[in-house]
Amino acid sequence: MSVLNIKKGSSAHSAYDLKDPNSMVIESHTLTILVDNEAGVLARVIGLFSGRGYNIESLTVAEINGEYHQSRITIVTTGTPQVIEQIKAQLGRIIPVHKVHDLTVEGPYVERELAMFKVSGTGDQRVEALRLADIFRANVVDSTLESFVFEMTGKSEKIDAFAELMRPLGLQETARTGVAAMARGA
């Protein structure tokens, strides 16, 4: 390839495989970040997002390897391609950050979220809630004569849909974990 004929903003020679760095289209990306589980590491990651004006749509974090004291943070964020590249590069500068994966560009991946819903009601409403829960494969983890607590895991869209259906049936409380995600295959 003739190096002098590089198109402006072309990705061929960039540090990262940019699609079109000048695009203003807002994209959603799921990032997983492997960090040392030490004091303040979550504050560093979150502070980066708030300090530089990036978005956090969802965030989960827990220790995944007690022996090496490592945690995995999953963040769903939105921005233009240039902003997404900046977010990844800035995350890479944080000393306790070991790896940043952009699952959205790295290939197929699965993402799941866990949610709990408290729905109260009697009579037909109560029956309908239970029937819908069955369709959505939500489990009943607590019940009284006037209420259920449903638990379900799935993609965020499925949880959104279920929450929408529960609203007229007496939805009282919602708790969601945010997205955990992992690349498919070995």
Next chain:
Amino acid sequence: MERQMSGAKMIIQALKDQDVEVVFGYPGGAVLPIYDEIFLQNDIRHILVRHEQGALHAAEGYARSTGKPGVVLVTSGPGATNAVTGLTDALLDSIPLVVLTGQVPTFMIGNDAFQEADTVGITRPCTKHNWLVKDTNDLAATIHEGFHIATSGRPGPVLIDIPKDVQFADGTYTPPTDMAKNRYNPVVKGDIEKITALAELIERAEKPIFYTGGGVINSGVGASQLLRELTDATGIPITSTLMGLGAYPASGENWLGMLGMHGLYEANMAMHGSDLIICVGARFDDRITGRVEDFAPDANIVHIDIDPSSINKIIPADLAIIGDVGHVLEDLLKVWKSRGRKTNKPALKKWWGQIDEWKARKCLAYTQKGKIIKPQYALERLQALTQDMDRYITTEVGQHQMWAAQYLKFDEPNRLMTSGGLGTMGYGTPSSMGVQMAHPDSLVINIAGEGSWLMNMQEMGTAMQYRLRTKQFILNNERLGMVRQWQELLHNERYSETWQEALPDFVKLADAFGCKGIRVSDPDDLDDAIKDMLAYDGPVIFDCLVEKHENCFPMIPSGAPHNEMLMGDANTQDAIGDSGAVLV
């Protein structure tokens, strides 16, 4: 070696093992055990500043003029919060600092104890990394890791917060040699394929230019040498940011001068007209690029930087080489030579012809007439009278800073200490003390405005105590000149709060501190006054009364591209639109 010792002793031992010679600091309750250990030894010198901000800037001056990390020791609470400006300054200019702060005892953390502040919380966004050490056994290893992180990769400030009980408690000392493999190891070698692609671009480019920055200086003296060799061998014109001045000599054949908002006409025009911009250790700051949409419309952009987050942040790079500038330039030179040392000579000749036309515009011209000293004239005379001396320059922030960059000549790296990224007024005085500590026999001059200088003038006490012979060269226009200039250009000459009424008498102030004061207001007396200043063996406060309404030109108005510069003689009214006004 006895490896069991108190935390306080461990700190001193760790600093010794890191070859620290000087610590800038200010004592307080939460660091008493460390100061006790300082009292009991003679290897490390402690410089007592007059304000913690001064300690940070002094350490920055020390670091930037030596290439070694600057070390600071301050107490908890207000000691730590006063360090925040210096930490941010060092972060933006990539200066390696290791800052040790005292903290209230671990069992009192969170109680709103006396002089307690959440130091690691407050300084998290303004350090490269920071730690709260809760166990004396971790202390030495943390300090060693701190030095490693501050000085490797893109340098920056680190902070280690040490509670008082950790200083008192005994623990096991870990020498640097026993450190486990470090978790922070940035890439320093560039991708050889990309370097080859750059060599190919250099061979063919018709209008190439080197745009260099502070990264060259941070990479070490060797990197500057390689840059000089490459520039001279290829005959490519070179410009630099404020932070990069001196990496390529101002007396060098290919030198175009500084670029950017107050850069030289020829440098900015060459950037705009170029077909190949080779950015070496610079970061496309907004003071450099002007309007991003119109930045160098015809150029291929090559970006060499050790920090991947600098790439594509502002200007998309067509070719990005991640690595240490010194390593990349070394490989680039090798590859380019092995390919036959080719350049596009006929095109380069034409390019230089064009550049010479721009140079002929003489953008720094000014007229010194009458009985009032023009600030440009004062700096030109200072340059003429000091050019053969072993000279270091620090600056404050404002018009004088830009004039210093335009009219003083820097032929070596590490000779200009200035607050580029953060623009910290009050940087220069303490910074000049740090430089003088590192280079006791050299001439150190702080180019200042009277506004900036007053911000940290208490450090004259430090200069007197340690006999630091720095010269405080104040271009006194009795105005906050840069702000006043903007008010003239875009707020219809409504000079809101840019006149400091009741300035002190700087000569009497010098008397009060016990140093020498010199005032000059007549251009005919200027040379003799400067010679007096240079001849005096001690600190001098030099009050140079200059033209009060001089503006700093050339200038790219905010929101304009490189080829729309305002020149000193141009009609400057209404040159900046409303959209530019917000970018000031």
